[in-house]
Amino acid sequence: MKLYDYELSGNCWKVRYLLNALGQACERHPINFHPGREHKSAWFIEQVNPLGQIPVLEDGGFLLRDAQAILVYLASAYDASGRWYPANARARGDIQLWLAMAEDITRSASAARLHDGFGFVHIDVQAARRSARALFRQLDDHLAEQQVQGRRWLVAGEQSTIADLACFPYVALAPEGGIPLDEWPALRHWVWDFRHQPEFIGMPGILTPAL
Amino acid sequence: MSGFNTIDPNMLDDWLTVGPATRVDHGAYETKLLGSRVRLWRDDAGQLQARAADGRALQVQQRYGYLWICASEGAQPKPLFDFPEFDEPGRRIVDCDGIGVNVSGLRMVENFLDMAHFPYVHSHYLGEVPHTEVAPYQVSIDEEADEIWATECRFYQPRTSGSATEGVEAHYRYRVMQPMTAMLYKTSVPRPGAQDAIGLFVQPVDEEHIIAYCLLAYFEDTLSDTELIAFQHTIFGQDKPILENQRPKKMPLVAGYETPTRCDAMSGAYRRWLKKRGISYGAIS
Numbered sequence: 001m002k003l004y005d006y007e008l009s010g011n012c013w014k015v016r017y018l019l020n021a022l023g024q025a026c027e028r029h030p031i032n033f034h035p036g037r038e039h040k041s042a043w044f045i046e047q048v049n050p051l052g053q054i055p056v057l058e059d060g061g062f063l064l065r066d067a068q069a070i071l072v073y074l075a076s077a078y079d080a081s082g083r084w085y086p087a088n089a090r091a092r093g094d095i096q097l098w099l100a101m102a103e104d105i106t107r108s109a110s111a112a113r114l115h116d117g118f119g120f121v122h123i124d125v126q127a128a129r130r131s132a133r134a135l136f137r138q139l140d141d142h143l144a145e146q147q148v149q150g151r152r153w154l155v156a157g158e159q160s161t162i163a164d165l166a167c168f169p170y171v172a173l174a175p176e177g178g179i180p181l182d183e184w185p186a187l188r189h190w191v192w193d194f195r196h197q198p199e200f201i202g203m204p205g206i207l208t209p210a211l
Numbered sequence: 212m213s214g215f216n217t218i219d220p221n222m223l224d225d226w227l228t229v230g231p232a233t234r235v236d237h238g239a240y241e242t243k244l245l246g247s248r249v250r251l252w253r254d255d256a257g258q259l260q261a262r263a264a265d266g267r268a269l270q271v272q273q274r275y276g277y278l279w280i281c282a283s284e285g286a287q288p289k290p291l292f293d294f295p296e297f298d299e300p301g302r303r304i305v306d307c308d309g310i311g312v313n314v315s316g317l318r319m320v321e322n323f324l325d326m327a328h329f330p331y332v333h334s335h336y337l338g339e340v341p342h343t344e345v346a347p348y349q350v351s352i353d354e355e356a357d358e359i360w361a362t363e364c365r366f367y368q369p370r371t372s373g374s375a376t377e378g379v380e381a382h383y384r385y386r387v388m389q390p391m392t393a394m395l396y397k398t399s400v401p402r403p404g405a406q407d408a409i410g411l412f413v414q415p416v417d418e419e420h421i422i423a424y425c426l427l428a429y430f431e432d433t434l435s436d437t438e439l440i441a442f443q444h445t446i447f448g449q450d451k452p453i454l455e456n457q458r459p460k461k462m463p464l465v466a467g468y469e470t471p472t473r474c475d476a477m478s479g480a481y482r483r484w485l486k487k488r489g490i491s492y493g494a495i496s
Contacts, residue, residue, distance in 0.1 A: 035308030204448020
């Protein structure tokens with residue numbers, strides 16, 4: 001397998017995380033996202049992803065773009081335990097809901113981070129932060145209800161799923177976009193729990209708890 | 212008034228970067244410096260021009276692949292610092308561009324000068340527990356150039372660069388040329404007798420927001436630009452949350468506010484040097 005990857009991308013990290021958790025070896029093809037904007041270069045758009053976005057996974061000639069789609073694929077193909085994408089109609093319905101939320105988080109919280117950290121000055125950062133805060137309020141309410149019922153994760157079950165994984169990085173990285181998490185205690189609790197899972201690996205900006 | 216939010220001569224009289232020279236390749240470029248908008252462009256003759264928010268013409272130059280502005284209204288700005296490695300044959304120049312950080316530029320430079328955090332923040336790269344000891348090193352001031360030097364620095368690094376395949380005791384030298392501009396020199400992996408150079412150029416957007424640019428002058432011919440930049444961004448991305456969580460965001464230059472230890476000799480020298488210059492921008496004094 002090959003992953004078109006950028007180290008500081010939360011969406012790429014999700015894929016690296018699941019590959020690592022599933023024990024799947026993968027060649028990493030680093031893309032010069034910043035400052036090179038290689039994901040918008042002619043060769044990348046022609047050969048890898050017409051949308052000019054990372055991550056993209058290649059597995060035995062099968063080329064798949066979109067972080068959430070890749071998580072669904074990897075969990076379906078390589079997770080014999082069924083932990084990450086349980087074969088259960090209600091769980092899958094719920095997971096789909098949060099995968100869509102992960103897209104919204106990318107468009108808001110991740111956009112604010114790109115504005116503040118990576119010189120994406122055309123982004124309306126106030127609007128991005130407003131949207132992210134509204135999403136975080138929803139997430140926090142849902143997680144608070146889950147926590148009252150003794151559950152830790154977005155979807156009912158003992159372990160986290162790709163729903164949590166998909167939403168996690170741009171919540172954890174939100175302070176880099178000028179969105180501190182102080183006002184959402186259940187959300188912070190969930191970030192803490194996610195980081196303390198045994199298979200957790202960090203990325204620049206999200207430390208592994210052992211440190 | 213030009214709109215710059217300081218009267219600190221340390222900022223107004225220094226050459227401050229506003230980014231890589233390629234920014235003006237496709238017309239005028241606007242950015243923020245010292246709390247105010249600045250505009251740069253090339254005129255019809257190809258000459259670099261810069262103006263402050265109030266329309267005042269600013270001193271500007273292109274050097275080391277970067278744009279530099281001197282905001283002072285004085286007649287003659289001082290010369291830009293020397294960076295001889297930039298033009299040295301055999302070195303490869305790779306620009307990593309900048310990353311925005313929500314912190315005072317002085318804190319950014321101080322972090323760049325610090326070895327003690329390597330095993331904790333850059334674990335498996337620039338350091339590794341239990342190799343946490345910072346061996347004694349020398350700190351001196353170059354009176355003529357008014358620069359700080361730290362020499363004879365060494366640190367065990369499991370992966371000192373993108374091309375490292377095993378741990379090495381990396382030798383470092385540090386150099387501070389201006390409060391917002393520093394360099395480090397470290398053992399080159401492909402050429403162990405020589406040192407690679409890394410420049411840190413800080414653009415103070417305001418007192419608590421910066422863009423930190425990184426320029427490499429490396430003896431390196433195996434890795435691609437993308438791989439070299441990826442390594443730097445990984446390291447930088449690890450520092451970023453640490454920097455952004457420092458409180459206060461400005462650097463305290465008041466005795467007793469933060470407690471240095473022996474390994475902080477470079478940081479101590481930097482703070483004393485800043486204090487002697489009477490710096491106020493991005494500082495609590």
